[in-house]
Structures are given as C-alpha cells and as structure tokens.
Amino acid sequence: MKPQKTRVRFAPSPTGLLHVGNARTALYNWLFARHTGGQFLLRIEDTDLDRSEAKHEAQLMEDLRWLGLEWDEGPGVEGPHAPYRQSERLGIYREHTERLLAARKAYRCFCSNEELEAERARAAAEHRPQVYSGRCRALSAEESAERAALGEPFAVRLRIPDHPLRFHDMVRGEVEFAQETVSDPILVRSSGVPVYNYVVTVDDALMEITHVIRGDDHLSNTPKQVAIYEAFGWKVPEFAHLSTILGSDRERLSKRHGATSIASFREMGILPEALVNYLALLGWGAEGGTRETFTQDELTREFKLERVTASPAVFDWAKLHWLNRHYLKQAEPARLAELAWAYFEQAGRLRRQDKASAEMLAWMESLIAVFLPSLDQLNQLPEKAAFIFQFDPEAARADEENAMVLGSATSEKVLAAFASRVGGAASGGVTPEQFKAWMNEIKAETGAKGKDLFHPVRIALTGAHSGPEFDKLIPVIETGSKLDLPAHVLSLRERVEMFLRE
RNA sequence: GGCGCCAGGGUGUAACUGGUUAACACGCCGCCCUCUCAAGGCGGAGAGUUCGGGUUCGAUCCCCGAUGGCGCUACCA
Numbered sequence: 133m134k135p136q137k138t139r140v141r142f143a144p145s146p147t148g149l150l151h152v153g154n155a156r157t158a159l160y161n162w163l164f165a166r167h168t169g170g171q172f173l174l175r176i177e178d179t180d181l182d183r184s185e186a187k188h189e190a191q192l193m194e195d196l197r198w199l200g201l202e203w204d205e206g207p208g209v210e211g212p213h214a215p216y217r218q219s220e221r222l223g224i225y226r227e228h229t230e231r232l233l234a235a236r237k238a239y240r241c242f243c244s245n246e247e248l249e250a251e252r253a254r255a256a257a258e259h260r261p262q263v264y265s266g267r268c269r270a271l272s273a274e275e276s277a278e279r280a281a282l283g284e285p286f287a288v289r290l291r292i293p294d295h296p297l298r299f300h301d302m303v304r305g306e307v308e309f310a311q312e313t314v315s316d317p318i319l320v321r322s323s324g325v326p327v328y329n330y331v332v333t334v335d336d337a338l339m340e341i342t343h344v345i346r347g348d349d350h351l352s353n354t355p356k357q358v359a360i361y362e363a364f365g366w367k368v369p370e371f372a373h374l375s376t377i378l379g380s381d382r383e384r385l386s387k388r389h390g391a392t393s394i395a396s397f398r399e400m401g402i403l404p405e406a407l408v409n410y411l412a413l414l415g416w417g418a419e420g421g422t423r424e425t426f427t428q429d430e431l432t433r434e435f436k437l438e439r440v441t442a443s444p445a446v447f448d449w450a451k452l453h454w455l456n457r458h459y460l461k462q463a464e465p466a467r468l469a470e471l472a473w474a475y476f477e478q479a480g481r482l483r484r485q486d487k488a489s490a491e492m493l494a495w496m497e498s499l500i501a502v503f504l505p506s507l508d509q510l511n512q513l514p515e516k517a518a519f520i521f522q523f524d525p526e527a528a529r530a531d532e533e534n535a536m537v538l539g540s541a542t543s544e545k546v547l548a549a550f551a552s553r554v555g556g557a558a559s560g561g562v563t564p565e566q567f568k569a570w571m572n573e574i575k576a577e578t579g580a581k582g583k584d585l586f587h588p589v590r591i592a593l594t595g596a597h598s599g600p601e602f603d604k605l606i607p608v609i610e611t612g613s614k615l616d617l618p619a620h621v622l623s624l625r626e627r628v629e630m631f632l633r634e
Numbered sequence: 635g636g637c638g639c640c641a642g643g644g645u646g647u648a649a650c651u652g653g654u655u656a657a658c659a660c661g662c663c664g665c666c667c668u669c670u671c672a673a674g675g676c677g678g679a680g681a682g683u684u685c686g687g688g689u690u691c692g693a694u695c696c697c698c699g700a701u702g703g704c705g706c707u708a709c710c711a
C-alpha cells in the first residue's frame with residue numbers, strides 16, 4: 133500500500149493578531165507537512181462575520197510569511213479545494229446539511245433557549261452530564277417537516293451514535309468518550325448560520341486533511357467532530373492536540389502577560405529565525421536532546437509529531453532572548469543595518485533617504501557591531517547607542533559614581549594629558565592605534581593605570597564609566613562625526629573639549 | 635456538577651520497547667579574560683521525576699486512586 137500524502141491545515145479566525153500559541157500551531161503544522169513531504173493549507177475561519185475583519189486576515193498572512201510558513205493552498209495561492217474562506221463556502225455547508233437531514237443522521241430541533249436552559253439546570257442538579265435530552269430526536273419526519281414549513285424556527289442537531297466515540301491522537305494516544313457524555317451537537321443555528329465544529333469538520337474532510345493538528349482546547353470537541361465524520365461516512369483523520377502555552381504565572385498566555393502577538397515580536401526586533409526556533413522548542417525536543425539551535429531546514433528534518441509533549445509549556449523570555457542574541461550574531465551585517473535603520477529613524481537619529489548612502493550603511497553596520505554583544509532585541513539599539521548621538525557632559529558629571537572617579541587626584545592629570553593629545557590630532561580623526569599609543573604614554577606620564585587611567589577618559593568620551601571596547605567604539609564616533617546626520621555626532625576632540633569646559 | 639487532558643530542578647526539554655550518579659540548554663552563582671559593561675572560556679548550585687497504592691527482581695516510564703492545574707460542557711471560535 134502506498135502511503136497517503138499528508139495534508140494539514142492551519143485554520144485561524146481573523147478576529148485579531150496572530151499570537152504565539154497559534155503561531156506555534158501553524159509552525160508544527162508546517163513542519164509536519166514539510167517533514168513528511170505533504171501539503172500545508174491555510175483556511176480562514178470567518179464564519180463569525182461580526183468579529184472577522186479583512187485587515188486581520190491580511191496581517192495574519194503577512195505574519196505567517198514573515199515566519200517563513202508558506203502555504204501550498206489557501207487564500208492568495210488558491211488550489212483545487214477553493215474557496216479557502218469559510219464565509220465563501222456557506223452553500224457547501226447547506227448542501228451537506230440537507231444530506232444529513234435526508235439521511236436522518238441529523239434532525240430539526242425546535243426547543244427554545246429557555247427549555248434547553250431548564251434542561252441543563254436539571255441535569256446539573258442531578259449531577260448528570262449536561263447533555264441535550266434528545267426530545268426532538270423522536271419527532272417524526274412528517275411533523276418535523278410540517279413545523280418547519282409553518283415557519284417555526286429550528287436548529288439542526290446531529291444524532292450522536294450509540295457507541296463510544298474514539299479517535300487517535302498523535303500526542304495523547306487513544307482517546308475515548310462515552311456517547312452518553314456527549315450532547316447531540318447543534319450543526320446549524322436557528323438563524324441558518326452553521327456552527328464552527330460543523331464547518332471545520334466538513335472543510336477538513338472535503339479538503340482531504342489527513343492530520344488535524346491544533347490546540348488542545350479542541351480536544352473535548354473532537355468526539356462531536358468524529359461523529360460528524362461518521363455520519364457522512366468519511367474517514368476520520370489523525371489528530372494531534374497541542375498543549376497550551378502558559379505565562380510565567382502558569383496561566384494561559386494572553387495579552388495580560390504583555391506582548392504576545394507575532395507582529396509585536398517583529399516590531400521589537402526579534403528575528404523570525406529566533407522565534408521559529410524558540411517556538412519549535414516550546415513543546416518539542418529533538419532526539420538526543422543535546423541541541424538547542426536549529427535552522428528551519430534542520431527543524432524540518434528533525435521534527436516528529438510523535439515527539440511533541442502533551443504537558444503545557446511556560447513561555448520564557450530569557451530563552452527567546454538567548455536565541456535571538458544567537459541569531460543576531462549570525463545575521464548578515466547588511467540585513468541588521470536595514471532592520472535597525474527603522475528604530476533609529478523612529479528615534480530621530482537617522483533619515484530615511486540616507487539609507488541609500490553606502491557610506492551611511494557601512495557606518496551603521498560598524499555601529500551595530502559595537503552594541504551587538506549586549507543586545508536582546510534590535511529595538512534596544514537606539515537607547516544603547518544614545519551617547520553616540522547625544523553627549524551630555526553635565527549629566528555625566530552629575531552621576532554619583534562618575535563623580536567619584538573624576539574626584540581622584542590622577543583623573544584630572546589624565547584628562548589634561550588626553551585633551552592635549554586629542555587637541556593636536558590630525559584632522560583625519562583619531563584611530564584606535566593612536567588612541568592606544570596615547571593611553572600608554574599617559575600611563576607612563578601620570579602613573580595612572582587600569583581603571584584610574586581608562587575610566588576618566590571613558591566618562592569624558594561617553595558619559596559613562598562602562599561601555600563597549602574602545603577599539604570598536606572610536607572608529608564609529610570619529611566616522612560618525614564626519615557624516616551628515618540629523619544631529620551632528622561629536623568627535624572625540626569635541627567631546628573632550630566640551631567635557632572640560634563644563 | 636459532568637467529561638476529558640496534563641503533572642520531572644525557576645524555565646524548556648533528554649532519558650531506546652521499565653535497569654543511568656536523572657542528561658542538555660536557558661536562567662542563576664563563581665572563576666578566567668578585561669579599563670568597564672557585555673560577549674567568550676571554564677566551573678558550581680539546583681529535580682530523585684505531585685502524593686498514595688499496585689504490577690515487577692527492578693519503575694520517571696505500566697495500572698488504579700487521590701490532589702492540583704487546565705480545557706470542554708453554548709444556537710462562541
């Protein structure tokens with residue numbers, strides 16, 4: 133028997149931003165499809181027209197593409213099972229409902245809301261499962277048709293079979309629900325709008341989905357869906373219910389925990405490869421378990437659904453940051469310069485049009501290299517680099533620790549010696565080699581060494597007694613001072629002069 | 635209330651079909667490097683696998699129960 137081609141889908145509703153939980157579901161679907169050589173579809177669940185918005189759909193697709201999760205069928209790509217938007221498939225559902233009704237697998241339910249509520253209350257009081265009594269199940273075909281024809285409002289319910297509903301879950305194993313604990317589910321509301329559990333099942337079947345990979349909040353809905361497959365005589369697919377992602381307080385991760393949308397991660401300057409790697413690790417571990425960093429290709433090769441954990445995982449910013457730092461260091465400087473530009477632009481440090489200048493871009497690359505080792509997210513860059521663009525001697529002196537350094541006897545001598553050298557520097561700017569030579573001279577001249585030697589100079593140049601190494605920093609400052617920027621970047625010489633004038 | 639899922643260091647995971655001093659990574663702490671902050675290198679602490687039974691020569695792993703967390707229980711998705 134030749135193996136069936138796997139087909140999976142990611143089916144979000146466009147009611148808001150794509151967040152980590154859903155993104156991880158999408159990723160696992162995508163990885164599974166790619167690993168097995170199958171297909172990954174995107175389907176938009178927009179039956180809830182009040183909450184669905186076109187802009188969310190567009191954002192969703194953009195976010196998926198940013199993560200590198202291209203779909204083989206779906207909006208924008210189309211395919212043999214189009215349309216891929218549920219709002220455009222209403223006719224299909226209606227047709228299928230007719231079939232079920234005709235086959236008496238489903239029936240019209242004329243019960244009112246009040247009646248149903250009373251029924252539930254009674255069941256709760258008697259400690260029984262709150263399932264529908266099935267009162268309208270017994271209605272004859274004639275009576276049912278007659279009341280419908282008379283205009284009496286009705287919903288359509290599925291007849292739950294009288295055998296246990298079981299299915300296989302690749303994460304949880306065999307799962308079984310006793311039939312008496314599952315209520316005859318509503319398929320179509322009295323308004324005529326079909327219900328989520330119903331349309332999902334119809335679509336999954338018609339789109340020939342072989343593996344339904346989704347969040348475990350759907351686990352308890354699955355027996356109903358299995359019953360729908362059975363009612364139509366369709367093959368029940370494999371399921372894989374992914375555990376929830378929790379916040380550090382072990383509560384379901386939500387906006388309450390801060391930024392959790394994919395869009396916000398991108399805005400912060402988290403690289404997509406870092407996020408993909410992190411999300412993959414959240415609920416899955418490679419065989420052997422000694423590797424943590426995986427490219428998307430490596431994940432595709434290693435990812436096995438059977439290895440996904442059933443227990444919920446806590447989202448950890450520290451580890452995401454660690455991975456982001458890792459990928460930031462791997463990234464092409466030109467790419468980082470391009471990405472970082474937006475943040476500096478926002479901070480008013482750079483102009484958009486200057487991106488066209490190779491000189492500017494090169495300078496940006498060297499600037500990023502200076503701060504890269506201490507960067508969690510790219511958007512931290514303008515703040516870390518602020519002292520390059522804006523030098524404030526007064527504030528530097530005001531700092532308590534700085535004042536202590538500057539108060540020492542040698543610091544004055546050191547600064548004077550340094551100032552005289554910078555003052556006489558060639559117009560080309562100070563080079564790191566020159567700087568090093570000067571510091572050696574000053575060391576010999578004043579007897580100051582180590583912190584006593586470097587800290588006063590560092591404060592006079594950067595405003596702080598700690599910061600990046602001078603070798604990398606000096607070229608950035610000197611080159612920057614010659615560029616045409618929104619605000620002039622002070623050269624070493626200008627900094628020292630200004631500092632001593634204060 | 636009913637039904638279902640889950641349960642290992644602070645966190646994410648590894649541990650072949652039951653046999654390991656319970657491994658790796660993040661984080662934390664320390665040391666080295668260094669003018670400093672990072673980065674990097676080296677090392678350390680931190681769980682005996684929720685609890686109670688059972689099966690077994692032997693359970694993190696299999697079974698039962700309890701407890702806790704979560705989900706579903708809608709004419710929400």
